[in-house]
């Protein structure tokens with residue numbers, strides 16, 4: 001069906017198409033009957049793909065990347081489409097409109113997108129309510145990605161992350177600290193050792209204050225860090241005992257169409273994000289669960305991230321080009337790849353290329 005709908009959606013402005021798709025997904029999310037029908041068609045239930053990480057059960061390793069369902073409008077639709085988890089947000093403390101349009105560009109020849117959305121979202125409170133409401137019917141982990149409002153000065157950024165944490169951590173299954181979006185001025189500076197140490201320390205204190213020390217806290221990294229900066233950032237994450245790292249956000253270092261601004265995602269990002277993931281797996285000595293994201297379209301792409309060190313992978317751009325069957329196709333395709341290489345379980349393939 002998506003094969004027929006895609007040319008129509010692609011004929012529309014990218015944001016308008018996204019709005020229409022989200023309206024459909026919201027309908028799916030709120031209809032138990034639709035969800036059941038879709039889940040039957042899309043969920044791949046296979047013990048070889050199931051993992052328990054941070055005490056959470058992931059029915060499959062392929063999840064939704066942050067930024068597609070920024071407002072948690074369709075949290076249960078992702079389960080119905082066969083995703084093994086969903087990262088919702090980015091949420092900021094206050095609702096904000098994001099950057100001026102146009103701010104999202106398709107690059108079909110490259111199988112890519114370029115965006116400078118700038119954290120348009122309904123605010124952490126509204127998003128937390130939707131996550132809380134969905135929890136009852138959720139059988140996949142629902143995570144929340146948190147950030148800062150554009151108007152908050154960088155030296156007050158910690159307050160914003162704490163506010164998001166306070167709103168979302170009681171409801172989300174895991175939290176992802178976004179210090180890597182290129183579309184909020186200065187945000188990436190929070191990856192520097194001192195700033196990141198301070199930010200993560202404050203969030204660990206907030207976890208204690210809320211009695212949520214068990215809530216996994218992950219950090220999402222950018223793909224444009226050089227080796228020294230990456231080592232410094234990962235060092236700060238290890239010092240603050242974060243539970244996982246997400247590699248990576250979009251890149252500002254890749255070619256983009258004339259007039260487009262922001263970060264590039266999709267196929268052109270694939271190699272770079274996997275390279276960063278592999279370095280992070282080395283820097284953490286394979287001791288932290290890692291989430292690989294960037295240019296995953298096929299089972300082969302996902303498997304390469306797993307072999308480089310990812311326990312989980314996420315998809316954004318691959319879903320835009322591949323449609324609702326994307327998670328099912330990748331999960332199904334992983335099984336013969338595991339079999340081919342003699343792995344009895346996906347966890348056995350994690351980091352295989354490092355050994």
Ligand SMILES: Cc1cc2nc3c(=O)[nH]c(=O)nc-3n(C[C@H](O)[C@H](O)[C@H](O)COP(=O)(O)O)c2cc1C
Nearest residue numbers: 065066067090115248249265266294295315316317
């Ligand atoms: C339009 C768009 C909006 C995004 N918004 C966010 C966001 O709000 N927070 C975030 O952490 N990442 C965001 N991302 C980055 C994705 O989560 C992902 O890291 C990146 O796109 C690479 O994965 P992909 O190649 O599968 O798209 C966004 C990406 C796109 C294309």
